[in-house]
Amino acid sequence: MALTLLAGPANAGKVALLLERYLDALTHEPFLIVPNRSDVDRVERELLASCGALMGGQIGTFDDLFRRLARDGGEHRPVATEAQRALIVRRALTRAPLNGWARSARFAGFADALSSTLGELESGLVEPAELEGDLSGLYSEYQAELDGLGLWDEDLRRRAAAERVAGELEAWEGRPVFAYGFEDLTGAQWALLEALAGRAEVTVSLPYEPGRPAFASLERTAADLSELARPRIEELPPRPEVRPPALAHLERALFSATTGAEPPEIDGTLRFFEGAGRRGTLERVAEELLTLIRAGTRPEEIALVCPRVERYRAPLETALGSLGVPYAIEGLIRFDQTEFGRAVLSLLRFAWQGGGRGQLYGFLRSPYSGLARASVDWVEGRLRGRAVETGERTEEETMRLRDGHPLPPLELLRKAQTPLAAVADLARFMLRAAHGLESPPVGEQSRQDLRAFEALNRLVGELDGWLALGGSLTPDEIVAAAERAPVRAAVAGEAGRVDVVDLLRARTRRYEIVFVLGLEEGTLPRRNEGSPFLDEETARELDSRLRRSRLARPDSVERDRYLFYTACTRATRRLYLVREAANDEGGPREPSPFWDEVRGLFAEDEVRRATMRRPLSALTWPVEQAPTDRERLRSLASLVPVDEEAAHALAQANGWERQLDRALRAFERPTRLTHPLVLEELRKKANFGVTELETFADCSSIWFVDRLIGPRTIDQVVDPRLRGQVAHSALHKFFAGVPKRLGVEKLGAEQLDDALEHMRECLSEAMAGVRMELTDLQRREL
Template sequence: MPLTIIKGPPNSGRTELVRERFEARLADDPVLVVPSTDDIFGWERRLTRDRGAFVGGKVVHFKDLVDEILGDGSASRNYGAEGGLASPLRRRSIATEAIRSGWPAIASRLRDQPGLVDAALQAIDEFRENLVGLEAFDDPAVTEAVGPIAEVYRSYLAKLDESGLTDLPARAARASTRPLGEWQGRPVFIAGFDDLTRRQLELIRRLAGETEVTVAMTHEQGNQAMAVTEGLLGDLTKIGGKVERETSRPETPPDHDPLLVDLERAFLDRSRDGSLRPGDAFTLIEASGRRGEAEAIGAEIACLLDAGVDPGEVAIAIDAPAANGGPILEVLTEYGIPATLEAETGATETATGQAVIDLLRAGVPSGQAREFFALLRGPLGLDAGKVDAIEFDAVRADVESAAEAKAIADRHRLEIPGWDQLAAGEVATAAKLVARISAENLIRGGGRSLPGASVAVETQMATAICRAVDELSGLGDEKVTPGQIVDALSSGTVKTWAVPTAHTIQISSPYSMRAKRAGYVFIASLQEKDLGAGEGSPLMSRQARSELGMPDLTDQEQQETYLFYSCLAVPTRRLWLSHRVADVHGKAEFPSAMIGEVKRLFEGGGSGLRLIRRSSSDIVFPAAEAPSPHEWALGAATMSEPDGLPDPSLADAAGEVARARLVEASTRRFRNIESPAAKADLQTRDMFSASALEAFIECPYKWFFERAMRPVRFGPDPVAMARGNLIHGVLAELYAAHPGALPTEADVEEWIAEMRELVETIGRSYDLGEDVADHRIQRRQVVTELTRFLRREATRRESRFRPVGFELKFGFDEEDSMPPVEGDGWMLRGAIDRIDRDPDGNGVVLDYKSGPTSYKSLAELRREGKIQLHLYLMALEQHWELEPAAGLYVPIFAAKKAARGLVDESRASLVEDIGLVGNDFTPDLAAEIREGFEKAGIAAGRILRGELAHDPSECLNHFEHAGVPDWTPDSGSDGNGAGGWT
């Protein structure tokens, strides 16, 4: 029987030809094989477009074709049923055992690197799909080239056989050897594939020996963009395929915009460079950050929908939608635009899955309080007020374990679903109960409306979790453990697939998009890629593939070009190409070469193309261009009073703006604090620290409430603060034990050993000495950061400066303290982390920073009014009689190496071994110090006079201040105190 090939470029009628032939053979129960689930839905819609339904025939995946050949129905979807099919979880379990026996060298890494199991399964399945049997490894040269994965392959097959189970590749192998006489007269159509495995090709070859097989593929001779499909055409020809029909594009497709037709046909044709004129059908988008790109796309889509376009006519193609499509889906959801992310969703990415994990982690003896409260605040529907009260009590009591937190919850009479079952050892029951209750609560949260796509994913995940737990329970004789379920849910094996939904915007991969048609298409995140990573699969090199006679991996550049070109052919009305010029931090990003290839087709290299730019400074949309009522409200709030409403539907949004204006007006300036008692008390406080004066300069209100009133902290010191204090304490004692010395490359290991001992010895003094996980982790982090710091110090081989003092105090009523620094009616005190000096009497103030928030450049010091280094340099000169050369923040944390702060430009070379940044050099350090001291004097004078005013124009964090109400349009407040604030 013939194996016929229909080939042609996109939009050339191949799909319609297959549809006609399939429908003509419905009486013979034809089978149409397509790549993806979404392709199945698409073909079913296409086949029922004219008749509403069809009887006879099937649209299936290749694994369903195997079911048809083996004659056992949908066995490929029934794990653990009569066919004994190993589920993904069971396959992972078998592969893990195979790695432990066949590659013990990496077995110890499996827990921390679970991806190794996935990589092993990928290699095992590739062997089988490419007809590589165990006999191939009888050749020692082949075994040596392939490496230990060969033994893992052997062990996997043996253990699969021992288990009495089969898997999908094994079923495909059975189908490849089964007699196919009953297929005579039952035609097979194959469409939408760009490549086929050897196993699939062998199955096609054998089917073509019994019945008519038609393969429809994308291919056009001489078209560079379709070079990747040359391999498939060659493979089909080798097994007897004949090209029966070459389809061609119509000269003027009636349903396509002419510019899009020309763009697709001219792509990569150098003779067409500069031949296209810009038009409304094609737009470029440049944005900063993923959020900015998503907002730009969302605004364009909102305009389309406002003009009457059905959301189902809009599609977004983005590489790896599961990883990259989230920001777009989030923005579209905020704008009230229905959208579906076509991607697999793992258990850890859902609220339901995370709730089960939180229960199982919190409910074991080593469970932590943070996991317990994550469970309570999950989708279990618990009383939020009670949870708040329980967590408040737990923080006050410095509770760290989940068991202690549960005891507090018991006192508040809070019932936690699944906890009692877990405590009784009924782990499976507890996990399934939490999964079910979580999904039910998420459905209830949607009110009376139909559940959205996200809720559908949650309910599917609840079912998948229950199925996985049941399966794990049946794997052995003993009961399933919490750890086994957590590992399974965290592995990525338990997942769901978003079901395509009509009348919603589809966000999918270019591969999924390539065979579709849509009126309006956005190809998003077209960024420059690293195309050099494809030298082999994770556990198998190109050399190993060559030794086994396996086909080469697809060239990444060719694949990217083909998928992009395929997406160019999808839109019929309008096309947008989008890329980012920078990330959210301002770091440059670069566009894909595909954008350049498109721009060169237009006159002037694309200079006249419609271009939408959205930078990180574009916080709101102009009111006239806002994509949603909320965005309109944000834009309107930045303008003077708008002249009427552009649309009656914005009445509620206008009300939000009006209420927000009332809030802004009522908090524009807080009343001065004029309490006589406060003023009288402040007049007696003439001793100030540098940090207190900085706080006052930042915001007098904040200083008064957080410093002057001295509120008592109700919980333990924050972990970051405790870690920072421990770092300071360890460094002071370590350097004090080595007077006037720095570590060198010769003795740095001895310094590090002493440092490690100090961390353990004095950790308890800083509330980090307990033998609990949190404290051990923090101590380990301190050791890691100080090791890195000491190694940096050891590279200062030629340094003229040597440490002369640590934790040096002035202005304290202590024996070893220097006197305060005197101001005009005020005094300054402080503690300097470290002072270094050189033989010529130059001094450097070093202030250790264990976190990035206070690590400031000279420009930031000036902009934010920071004066601590200035004041310490003043003290250095007055009390230690040293000439200030620099005041530096020295980073201990891993992210930075260079010290920042104030450096005398004329003496920078003396301290450059510390690691400096040229932007921090000042030509007149003395003037900088005087200016800082003057700022301190002004702040001290205002405090002594009781001038406690608040000016929002001078306070960068005004709306984060506790005195500004946390008001939202849904808070019930009218913005004038009615909501309970004054």
């Protein structure tokens, strides 16, 4: 029994050879380890396409294998969920001496960072006694909490599984094991792989070529696997014939000092996109996506690869959604990032955490409240005009304005027997209110609501399990757990949708078309984000001393160099490299060194012809390139000053005469700015941001209201104007009442005491006319 290593560059056929050997071993019930859960279904489909039926074997992730091995062992414990683990970490923090970390521990991010570090240490098979300082104490306290509850966490289960295979002969029955997509093995993964190699035939695929800078971050993994596999190492040669010449040349030459080969013509297989501002750049990408899809490319054969998906999520949703591009952003999002989650949390914060009007009406305005939006806006307007802010007064006044009718969601929360039951009841109420019971929910928003609902129900079950273990829960802890609950966003490979993935997930996929985003300095390579508890020097010292921990990370630039190389080699037909040449304010942005590296591999004329730019001033497309009907109409209107006859001819040919006439009449309305102060103010401003220009282009009325009127100022506040009104009213009452009250026409020193008393009465009457909810302090100040 031994390990076989399949090594070679991208596209050398390593994974195909590994899958072929997996099929050959089906009679021995092999186990195939893939990188992610989403890869399981994809690989199964690929294998079924090649052999027709799978009559044996198993495909899963490393965690599936760890779970199976730990479950079959004698000493098996229940595993704490992520929500339970977060509560355990917080309990450990209250009991462990924090010393120099006491001030930092007050912040929510401290526990999250500690939880991540503890997971790293457990995955590295590090014991608390092998650490020094406060971290050792926190680690010991955390493990003591787990032992007291009779639980493992995921990392302890991985460790138990690896130790079982290493120490029990019957733990593995000799089934062959195949693995690919693992360049950075944790200590537990390495221990399991090493133990399995002593019990069965293990075959591992690794993308690696000695001496190439693109693979520098994999040198340690390659050396360890080679030592374990020797002499069963198979080095596969490159296969440039499986890619177009330009993409094959890119794979061989990227980050290499010299290849000795003449660069081929790009011939449309490599393109460079430059845009101004993130939205403008992504709109250019969205336009190209529509062109590709309309030309016959299946959306699922296209991928957008981002350095970090979270930083691109919002602008991608805007750019792709506005042009109608079908897409699926793979990965998990937090519950509080979903519309359903924000509504739930708004109401819980109002009911349980002393929230005010903003929290209650944040929920009532949502489609999940069961109330008509117009009615909610009318009531809220009355409350804002009277400066009603506090929770108690907000609820009281809302019920009064609703003719005494209570708010059903609040009644539901208060009638529930337990806080967790209240959350579950609220979630069901909200789903019914938004989607009804007559027909099943359809559409992307409905799917997202159902995923968020499922995530919340799963969290309620986990927290019920925590109470069953003897733990306690406060409403604040329930809200905090709900904020962080993971919600599945989408699954890659969905039919009819463009995949949006990060660099790490992209490395094991294949697509016809790939867009690599974020090729600006500061975006890629990414900045290193180390642990505040476990710095790189300490991680390297532990690796050197323990030999098994594998905690030290590769150099971040070398790691991103490898991930960029793999992203560029995922395309089988065409590769797009995309960067922002200017920021949203028009300032230039330097390109990523990776951008310059690729452009330097080809002839200058070829690169120039393959480069497409969208300048900051391009608020519309050319008519023939506009991707949607709305953009075509905007382009047509912008054509009139240049060629009015052609614009009218196009409008007549397409039935757009009425829309074009309406757009042109907008310039005839009396909207020209003429006031000298306004004109002077505009002359002072030489630059306008991209967002401001885009908002104006979308709807000038919205721009005017948002930027100049500022609708947030409708809230009543104690300002100089209100103070002046109160003072004017009080003085008017005072002087009008002096002759009758004091019996004099002109005040003198002898009437001072009576005049002061009269002034206090007048001021009280003036204050009674103020229709605002004021605290005692605000009233005294006024």
